Amino acid sequence: MKAGPDISRVAALVGDPARCNMLTALMTGRALTASELAQEAGITPQTASSHLAKLEAGGLIEPEKQGRHRYYRLTDPDVAGVLEGLQGIAARAGHMRVRTGPKDPALRRARICYDHLAGDLGVQMLDSMKRQRLIRQTKQTIELTGDGKRFMAEELQIDADALTHPRRPVCKACLDWSERRHHLAGTLGAALMGRFTELKWAARDTTPGSRVVNFSRNGEKRFAALFGANE
Amino acid sequence: MKAGPDISRVAALVGDPARCNMLTALMTGRALTASELAQEAGITPQTASSHLAKLEAGGLIEPEKQGRHRYYRLTDPDVAGVLEGLQGIAARAGHMRVRTGPKDPALRRARICYDHLAGDLGVQMLDSMKRQRLIRQTKQTIELTGDGKRFMAEELQIDADALTHPRRPVCKACLDWSERRHHLAGTLGAALMGRFTELKWAARDTTPGSRVVNFSRNGEKRFAALFGANE
DNA sequence: TCGATGCTTCGGCTATCGTCGAACAATGAA
DNA sequence: TTCATTGTTCGACGATAGCCGAAGCATCGA
Numbered sequence: 001m002k003a004g005p006d007i008s009r010v011a012a013l014v015g016d017p018a019r020c021n022m023l024t025a026l027m028t029g030r031a032l033t034a035s036e037l038a039q040e041a042g043i044t045p046q047t048a049s050s051h052l053a054k055l056e057a058g059g060l061i062e063p064e065k066q067g068r069h070r071y072y073r074l075t076d077p078d079v080a081g082v083l084e085g086l087q088g089i090a091a092r093a094g095h096m097r098v099r100t101g102p103k104d105p106a107l108r109r110a111r112i113c114y115d116h117l118a119g120d121l122g123v124q125m126l127d128s129m130k131r132q133r134l135i136r137q138t139k140q141t142i143e144l145t146g147d148g149k150r151f152m153a154e155e156l157q158i159d160a161d162a163l164t165h166p167r168r169p170v171c172k173a174c175l176d177w178s179e180r181r182h183h184l185a186g187t188l189g190a191a192l193m194g195r196f197t198e199l200k201w202a203a204r205d206t207t208p209g210s211r212v213v214n215f216s217r218n219g220e221k222r223f224a225a226l227f228g229a230n231e
Numbered sequence: 232m233k234a235g236p237d238i239s240r241v242a243a244l245v246g247d248p249a250r251c252n253m254l255t256a257l258m259t260g261r262a263l264t265a266s267e268l269a270q271e272a273g274i275t276p277q278t279a280s281s282h283l284a285k286l287e288a289g290g291l292i293e294p295e296k297q298g299r300h301r302y303y304r305l306t307d308p309d310v311a312g313v314l315e316g317l318q319g320i321a322a323r324a325g326h327m328r329v330r331t332g333p334k335d336p337a338l339r340r341a342r343i344c345y346d347h348l349a350g351d352l353g354v355q356m357l358d359s360m361k362r363q364r365l366i367r368q369t370k371q372t373i374e375l376t377g378d379g380k381r382f383m384a385e386e387l388q389i390d391a392d393a394l395t396h397p398r399r400p401v402c403k404a405c406l407d408w409s410e411r412r413h414h415l416a417g418t419l420g421a422a423l424m425g426r427f428t429e430l431k432w433a434a435r436d437t438t439p440g441s442r443v444v445n446f447s448r449n450g451e452k453r454f455a456a457l458f459g460a461n462e
Numbered sequence: 463t464c465g466a467t468g469c470t471t472c473g474g475c476t477a478t479c480g481t482c483g484a485a486c487a488a489t490g491a492a
Numbered sequence: 493t494t495c496a497t498t499g500t501t502c503g504a505c506g507a508t509a510g511c512c513g514a515a516g517c518a519t520c521g522a
Contacts (some may be wrong), residue, residue: 007317008251010324015243016510024238034469047511049470059324068468068519076323082316086238088309093241093290247480265499278481280500299489299498 013058014086018043019051022072023060027080031064031071110213112204115190117213121223122183125192128227129184135171142171144188152188155226156195163187196223244289245317249274250282253303254291258311259343259435259442262295262302315344315416341444343435347420348427348444352454356423357404357415359458366402366415373402375419383419386457387426394418427454 014020018041025032025040032040038048052072055061060079064071074080110121117125129135134148144152144160152158163170164187172186184192196202201219205212215223245251252272256263263271269279283303286292291310295302305311341352348356360366365379375383375391383389394401396418403417415423427433432450436443446454 006321007255007314008246008248010317010321011242011244011251012246013242015239015246017239018510020239020242035467043510044512045469046471046513050510053470057324059320070469076320078316078319082313082320083238085309085313085316086241089290089307089313090238090241092307093288249480266497274480275482276499277483277501281480284500301499 010058010060013055013060014083016051017041018047019055022048022051022055023074023079023083026061026072026074027083031073033069033071037072110202110215112193112213116183116185116193117189117196117202118183119213121213121215125223125227126184135184142169142184142186144171156192158188158191158195160188163191241289241291244286244291245314247282248272249278250286253279253282253286254305254310254314257292257303257305258314259346262304264300264302268303337436337443337445341433341446342442343424343444344414344416344442347414347416347424348433349414350444352446352458353414356454356458357413360415368404373400373404373415373417375402387423389419389422389426391419394422 014023021041022037025037034048034052035045037052038045041048041051043051052061052063052070056063056072059075061072062075064073108119110117110119112118116122126135129148130137132147132151133145134151135142136145149160152160160170169186170188171184172189183189193202196219197204199219199222200216201222202213202215205214245254249272253268256268256271265279265283266276268283269276272279272282274282283292283294283301287294287303290306292303293306295304339350341348341350343349344353347353357366360379361368363378363382364376365382366373367376380391383391391401400417401419402415403420404413404415414420424433427450428435430450430453431447432453433444433446436445
């Protein structure tokens with residue numbers, strides 16, 4: 001009947017919200033593990049595994065085994081191109097992001113993305129660090145400047161040199177789910193989140209499975225002093 | 232919990248086989264009626280009506296009322312672009328729709344892909360143009376060489392400099408459905424197809440909705456003289 | 463060797479959505 | 493008017509596919 005490539009099968013892969021969240025998370029160009037992607041999509045690892053297998057079979061993503069992790073990345077810049085094209089059409093049709101709505105504003109403000117801070121405050125922190133020249137962002141990589149290392153040591157007692165890891169970058173830009181802008185990931189992002197917790201500036205919500213991060217009144221003040229929007 | 236420009240909703244629209252058939256049928260650029268599209272998709276008019284309403288709401292197609300008919304067309308060349316991109320990905324993944332078979336050899340030989348020549352002859356033309364160094368293909372882009380511009384002007388009276396378009400490239404490689412190789416798209420591809428039609432070398436099949444392109448005896452000879460396989 | 467972690471497979475539940483029959487509305491022609 | 497054609501709405505059915513709990517591999521570290 002019809003000849004040609006089966007577009008609909010590929011489109012259907014992108015058509016599922018969970019898979020779509022995974023794909024957009026991968027649009028940074030960086031590879032993410034299966035669990036990270038599951039968290040990004042807000043689903044359990046089992047479900048994610050099923051989705052990832054389908055995306056792989058559809059040629060949209062490629063796996064790379066490293067130890068017991070499975071890193072996935074978009075197979076091709078063309079895939080990202082198509083996703084961008086779809087974004088354009090969706091935007092034009094007014095299908096803009098259904099703001100998670102007042103349903104869970106806390107999740108938009110601050111949440112855990114794997115092990116680091118995401119949401120409005122996460123994005124704000126990365127912005128502020130750039131503005132204060134604590135980090136330098138070149139093409140694809142981010143690294144701490146000398147000022148940045150001093151800042152981490154003096155203000156937050158974080159030894160930047162101790163953060164090197166064989167397979168994980170110290171700094172990494174991670175596309176924010178709700179904000180559509182980058183926040184800081186990598187071992188530094190994780191270390192910062194850990195320090196915030198230790199200092200009792202912030203704590204993960206006690207609801208099991210919740211990714212919300214609650215800042216204390218004092219914590220919010222101290223955070224703003226370091227990474228405030230008006231720095 | 233979905234955020235982001237809602238690309239999954241748009242993708243899901245394309246993800247249904249019936250709707251996808253309608254969209255590909257519209258890639259000729261021609262407007263088709265609701266019943267024609269229903270037939271093209273192999274579904275009843277009731278079902279088609281529902282699908283068309285969804286596609287319209289999603290901004291993928293636009294209706295135009297004429298008497299008791301409703302003509303639908305793709306809203307935008309960008310939509311066609313995304314569909315082409317999906318074709319490319321699907322083809323790479325080997326998700327071809329099986330029926331390419333000997334079912335319609337004419338369709339495999341020459342057909343319209345949106346507004347340019349596709350099929351065996353389309354692939355052959357691009358190959359020949361490369362061989363004659365009329366175009367230069369770098370990493371991701373294709374462009375006309377000086378020789379190419381002269382060739383277009385002298386042999387086909389096409390002013391290459393007049394083909395620039397704000398949102399569409401002059402040359403673009405488009406993965407061919409049946410051949411699994413590239414043919415020439417972009418404004419140049421469209422201009423060439425237009426010239427072939429004007430010169431009466433080729434004509435679109437008169438069957439409504441058909442994408443077959445019929446070459447005249449003379450047209451085939453002239454085409455072969457310019458883009459023959461043994462050039 | 464033992465546990466811990468990351469990921470996958472399996473089975474069953476549920477909800478979504480595509481599908482069509484039937485009836486209805488709108489247009490055009492006799 | 494009356495009829496034919498085109499397209500839509502409504503209701504119900506059924507298959508597809510997403511989801512998770514539980515269990516099973518695989519890998520790493522000790």
